Amino acid sequence: MVGKKSHRALLKEEGLQRTDNNMEFTTWPQVNMINQKNYYTKILEGLRKGKKDIYALNVQHVRSEFLKQDDQTLAVRLQQEERLNARKKAAVDIDRARAQAAQDGVPYAERDADLDDDVVMDDEGGEVYGSKTLIIHIGSQNLRIGLATDALPKTVPMVIAKKSERSEAEDSEPRPKRIKLDNPSEEWFGDDFAREYNTMAQDFKTMRRHNKRRVLPNSRELVTKWNSTTPPEIIPEHSDPMRVDWTELPDDPRQAPDFVVGHAALRIPDTSTPRYRLFWPIQHGWWNEGDYKNRNMLEHDFFKILEESIKNELGLTHKKEWSHYSCVFVIPDLYEKTMVTRIIEEFLRDFGFLRVCLIQESLAASFGAGVGAACMVDIGAQKTSISCVEDGMIIEDSRINLKYGGYDVTENFVRMMLFDRLNYSEFNLMRRHDYLLAEDLKAQYTTMSDENISVTTNTFHLRAHGQQTRKYTFKIYDESMLAPLGFFRPSIFDHSRKLLGRHTVVPRSEDLYSGHPNDPISKAQLAVYSYVNQSIPSAVMAPPAQPAQLLSISTPAKRLNGLPPHLNNDLDGTPRSSPAGSPAPEDGSTPRPTGEDANGDDAGEIKSVLPDTDVIDRTVPVMPLEQAILNSIQHAAGTGPESDRRLRELLGGIMCIGGASKTPWLGAYLEMRLRAAFPQFPREILVVPTPRELDPAVLVWKGASVFGKLRMTNDSWIGRLEYDRLGSRILNYKCIWHW
Structure with missing residues (x-):
């Protein structure tokens, strides 16, 4: 047996001993590591010694490290400087307090070292933090504005009245639009509306019979006969206790104000x-380019409403005070960059705010509701936003913006009553007193519960300036439920004016390098x-007679869709499928919803053959509400291993917010429609109410006020210096989502 050799024998006999033959490992020149603390000294030294290779390597290193670290960006540097200055000021205040305590002969109470030094609950001057933070949430119909410390916001109509030769009622056709005014009322609004309305009425009768409700065969005849034969009752003005207080104007027209804003404008x-x-600068969540022919006038009216609301509603009458105030501005989930950047620029430069912060509507709603994961369904006056929120972030692929809301229900309700021969046949929503009357009637009579639907006799009072009050007695039957049922059958709504003047006054944002539209989608x-292109042809506008320059870009071999680059997976000329139609996982753990909607379409299988860009520009985005919610949740859940958990979590956290969501029994009816469209998860689907009995119309504003009171942990503030140096590029660093 051979004995074990020693370490020394192995080195000598086996040739394992390392020897140095004084040869280099490589013939390439070796460059020593540079001093990381001083690049430019080494560069100059290399130039001085003629070492071009060292110079080139140093320049390459500097270029490779440029803006690769957070502390190299202006936004982060300013935040660090602000924190450093705050710590210096706190240290000086502590030293001064210690010296004062020693001088007075009293012990100084040291602060707890475990507490965060940055957490201070007071503003400068000892004021409560948030008392100098404005929260602004604009809408198509109302503006909600207030301070972060306010319990509720001030609500101001988003309208301005300006001197003109003619009023909007005298200069526009009546709304709802009459197509055949000389014919009977059943033909006023065209054959398409009559067909949709009669189909909805027949489906409503079927549903009531299924729910064991009593259905009279001649209910519609009772309504039309009463309304067509009952004249109004005249009431003298001195006998009317609810007469309207109209906005008083000076006797001399030359002394009348040039403009009036808010509630007073509607009472002229x-x-x-x-x-x-009257001018409404915001319509359907967009700039109102249909009523404006000049961009400067549109922006002037928009900012004038904000300015007057800040002065009158918040008492900040002098603009010099505004330089001490910060502003949190709420933007839509699917926003337009041109609009957002213009507002920020105006706030910082003309309004003179100290700083501005942005937050998206659905994220603000989650802050207000205090939920971590939910599907937010924000039904406003003229648009409906649907987005899924998880862990303080909006899931980008789930964002949906539909162009219908509470005003469409108002117009639909009036159209249905006129169809049934309402005895006030001159109803015109372009007249101010008729518009306010229609909003009151909608709030009183519309509902989503068929339990109490029957032929009922009701009254309303028509109060017009300079006229005696007229009391109308009328009957309604199923109009009170069929009008809001348009949320689930949007083909009943009028979409003819929703794209009027689109991108004719304000151009859309485009990528600087590729020229493609870069608004989020x-x-x-x-x-x-x-x-829409497959199921609702009435929401697709006809192409213009002379096509304008489209936003799609053609190349010799390929044609782009005009979409963001990350959505253009293939660039060939064949019709491409939208990525929205994601297939279900192979293991089948996340089933797709099935069932049929009111139109007979498959509610779960969303066929997505993406049209060309010019067709998209002419398409009004509408979809039945329950299908849109399931569409959003499907894209939020995805197809990964967590898809099933996320799907169940979002289905159980559907929350309806916004002013139009206050329609009685809307949540219960929506839950029923969702379960019918997605029968695989009957128990998981829940439409939850807003917590703590908060008004759904102000929940977004309330969440933005919570966000605005976050101290030192909110790095989203944009200051004047940052915006002056970087412009809109600063939003890439400041937004808490992908800008």
Whole structure:
């Protein structure tokens, strides 16, 4: 047996001993590591010694490290400087307090070292933090504004009245639009509306019979006969205890104000002297380019409403005070960059705010509701936003923006009553007193519960300036439920004016390098466009006679869709499918919803053949509400291993917010429709109410006020210095989502 050799024998006999032959490992020149603390000294030294290779390597190193670290960006540097200055000020204050305590001969109470030094609950001057933070949430119909410390916001109509030769009622066709005014009322609104309305009425009768409700065969005849034969009752003005307080104007027309904002604008008589015309700068969540022919005038009216609301509602009458105030501005989930950047620029430069912060609507709603994961369904006056929120972030592919809301229900309700021969046949929503009356009637009579639907006799009082009050007695039957049922059958709504003047006054944002539109868009929203082109032809506008320059860019071999680059997976000329139609996982753990909607379409299978860009520009994004919610949740859940858990979590956290969501029994009816469309999860689907009995209309504003009171942990503030140096590029660093 051979004995074990020693370590020394192995080195000598086996040739394992390391020897040095003084040869280099390589003939390439070796460059020593540079001093990381001083690049430029080494560069100059290399130039001075003629070492071009060292110079080139140093320049390459500097370029490779440029803006690769957070502390190299202006936004982060300013935040660090602000924190450093705050710590210095706190240290000076502590030293001063210690010296004062020693001088007075009293012990100084040291602060707890475990507490965060940055957490201070007071503003400068000892004021409560948030008392100098404005929260602004604009809408198509109302503006909600207030301080972060306010319990509830001030609500101001988003309208301005300006001197004009004619009022909007005298200069526009009546709304709802009459197509055949000389014919009977059943033909006023065209054959398409009559067909949709009669189909909905028949489906409603079937549903009531299924629910064991009593259905009279002649209910519609009772309504039309009463309404067509009952005249109004005249009430003298001195006998009317609820007469309207109209906005008083000076006797001398030359002394009348040039403009009036908010509630007072809606109370100016249509026949006033001088005449005033109402303008709504925001319509359907967009700039109102249909009523404006000049961009400067559109922006002037928009910012004038904000300025007057800050002065009148918040008492900040002098602009010099505004430089001490910060502003949290709420933007839509699917926003337009041109609009957002213009507002930030105006806030920082003309309004003079100290700083501005942005937050998206659905994220603000989650802050207000105090939930971590939910599907937010925000039904406003003229748009409906649907987005899924998880862990303080909006899931980008789930964002949906539909162009219908509470105003469509108002117009639909009036159209249905006129169809049934309402005895006030001159109803015109372009007249101010009729518009306010229609909003009151909708709030009183519309419902989503068929339990108490029957032929009922009701009354309303028509109060017009300079006229005696007229009391109308009328009957309604199923109009009170069929009008809001348009949320689930949007083909009943009038979409003819929703794209009027689109991108004719304010151009859309485009990428600087590629020229493609760079406004955010989601896969769920693309599925909505595809659905409209397949199922709702009335929401697709006809092409213009002379096509304008489209935003799609053609190359010799390929044609782009005009979509963001990350959504253009293939660039060939064949029709491409939208990525919204994601297939179900192979293991089948996440089933897709099935069932049929009111139109007979498959509610779960969203066929997505993406149309061309010019068709998208002419398409009004609408979809039945329950299908849109399931579409959003599907794209939020995805197809990964966590998809089933996320799907169940979001289905159980559907929350309806917004002013139009206050329609009685809307949540219960929506839950029923969702379960019918997605029968695989009957128990998981829940439509939850807003917590703590908060008003759904102000929940977004409330959440933004919570966000605005976050101290030192909120790095989203944009200051004047940052915006002056970087412009809109600063939003890439400041937004808490992908800008």
